[in-house]
Amino acid sequence: MTTPQRSNFRCWHRLRVRWAEVDMQKIVFNAHYLMYIDTAMSDYWRALALPYELAMQQLGGDVFVKKAVMEYHASARYDDQLDVGLRCARIGTSSIVFEAAIFLGDRLVVSAELVYVYADPTTQTSQPVPSALRAIFEGFEAGQPVATVAVGDWESLGDNASALRTEVFVQEQGIAAHMVWDDADAEAVHAVTHNRLHQPVATGRLVQHAPGVARIGRMAVSRGLRGSQLGRLVLLALMETARQRGDAEVMLHAQCSAEGFYRRLGFTARGLVFEEAGVRHIEMVLPLISKEAE
Template identity: 65%
Template sequence: MALQRSDFRFFHRLRVRWAEVDMQRIVFNAHYLMYFDTAISDYWRALALPYTEAMEHLEGDLYVVKATIEFHASAGLDDQIDVALRCTRIGSSSITFSGAIFRGDRHLISSEIVYVFADPATQTSRPVPQALRDILLGFEAGEPVVQLAVGRWVDLRPAAAALRSRVFIEEQGIDPAIELDALDDGAVHAVLTNRLGQPVATGRLLVHEPGVGRIGRMAVHRVLRGGRFGQQVLDALMAAARERGDRQVVLHAQRSAEGFYRRLGFQPCGEPFEEAGIAHTEMIKGL
């Protein structure tokens, strides 16, 4: 049965590479299952779930017990294809995903993948946790996968500090003595959490000078970068600046993140500089 793009909420785009085609220059059949498996990883990101940490929180893991592929037409070298997935059934211990691969609107491949939720130590099945069930069904129903909180450090510190420590101290090697500072107490903070309550993005807003806000400590969980979670935090902080009457916001962007801020309308100001041992650029945006 031909599927339509409108049957799915989630899509993962990729381009067929030379190493994935056979002598006929069409995708070798075994690679389609790899495409679906790659898309599944991105599906968890769309749910704002860092897979390893989420499964540890849920005290289980997912194991494939069935995977089928149905071929309708072939993808070829350099084709851009969209791998679509949806959760179609959740049983007592099993989760079924239906998938399709499209080139444009043409349906090329169908798939069904069945996972069992199990104890990692014994690999014996366990009931699908209600929290995971709610997340999957909620996503497919169009519900938000994250919750935003904007407020004071005294209220948001546990989540914000945990994520900042992971990103700035553990990942980037910044001295803990300068990561947490006295400015946190007077700042407006924003924290984005997934439906398991895990922090996935955070940032803070200070007063730079009258009428100008300063955004900083922007951090997004490493696994979830590129998923617009940082943008949601940034938008919330700019809204808070606008609400208090700021005309402009300024931030110190790590050079590796400069493109992210440019896409959201920030413009560089002045020459690059080093801060905490990392190259930065000052960037400004009017409100």
Template identity: 65%
Template sequence: MQRSDFRCFHRLRVRWSEVDIQKIVFNAHYLTYADCAMTEYWRALAFPYEAGMQALGGEVYLKKASIEYHASARLDDLLDVGMRCARVGTTSLVFQAAMFAGERLLVTVELVYVFADPATQTKRAVPPALRAMIEHFEAGGEMVELHVGSWATLGRDATALRMAVFVQEQGIDPALELDAHDAAAVHAVAYNRLGQPVATARLLYEAPGDARIARIGRMAVHRVLRGQRWGRLVLDAMVQAARERGDAQVTLHAQRSAAPFYRRAGFEAVGQPFDEAGIPHITMRRSLRGG
């Protein structure tokens, strides 16, 4: 196997607790590495595993794991664990993992899963939607579809995601989350290939009657799918919508922990940090002049 055989990778560093008396990775840890990469694979599919499997009416159970060792990993090695689906059968799915240190292949793993009823653990046919999702990913397809529109068309799904992130996860008062601005805002919602919302944002004017300064808000990404470009996708869509309507500048109130994300998108911090809904924030802005 070669690195080019894989679209999905999970990077990890070998820790002290994972090496044995020979100062190489204890063999059993390679299965843990493969399992971590398996989790990353579902994330790369924009597939929130628990909610996704509930929607499909089943669960995948590991039936067989095979490992072949080619070379040893050592303390502090940076490993790239590639994961791919090699075959989708009637009731089974075969995944292959390969662990690389640079270009050097260290370990290969084959994992055979069975799709089954979670109550009885009896086999079921792999759902067509899951088969299509995996095949689309392995063919290099985009895993989300972006919709930009009004609250009337996107409000239900945006609300569900915002409530999950801001209210349930972050503990914000529900009364603060939904407001009168939603009806007039431009909204973006990214959907996975099961039609589940995975990221959202809205675009307002910074002040009533001010048609040149836009404000992006309510940026939310499903908790288990962060770090997969979906947040950047909806942010870029809001910036583009502001540019298309002629706005000169766009601002936002970033949670301070998310400020590096916005800096990478061309925003800069202005002013002093402040609390909003009990969470530290910083105002950030981006000029839209000159493209």
């Protein structure tokens, strides 16, 4: 293995060493580094905008570890903050080779190479890596987008939006189904983010709340993919739609657990926390026309 540099990696997972992970020498027990890399692998699939189980079901296979080679360069200790970098280095007929590196600041702690085999999930016999999956890996490493957002009406996007609402609101959050859909869907502008397998992974809608005021709602992101900017694509697309039609302000009822997400995009809270569909919400607003423009 060549010595990796931080610049080799696009995908990073940050963690802090826990007390249970150090040995009698008060340094990280060697086997935990492989666990760190395996944990970071979940972030890699998230960075690809692929919900792992659904993606493998669609592709008709699964990936299995065949070999892992570790090289130890330094030690990490309790409470150290580590960065784990991952990249898909090469793809063979049925093999997928990943390179990993764990850094403490700029100091390399561990480097590794992991060989996976794409195989039949039942028999675990190898089979060719699907061209679609190969393209996703290669595209991500080349800096290409992993998802696209479509904006349209309920007739064109309703099926995919409904699937996400069912997953997030009904199944995950336990909201009654009759509260998830309403007559406003027929008139609303909808946005759906799709990954490169054309699976819907995030959605939202835009309605006219009042003259000059747009309202964004029904924001939903597939559970395993949150934090990967997919909801941001939906929100920005709907905000741009409101801006183009001349709205001066956009508002929304944010679930309190997602308030930080909207704040990072410029929204501010207005009023008191309230309950809606059994979930705590806060109204948030964002001007679309600056005072200078007025």
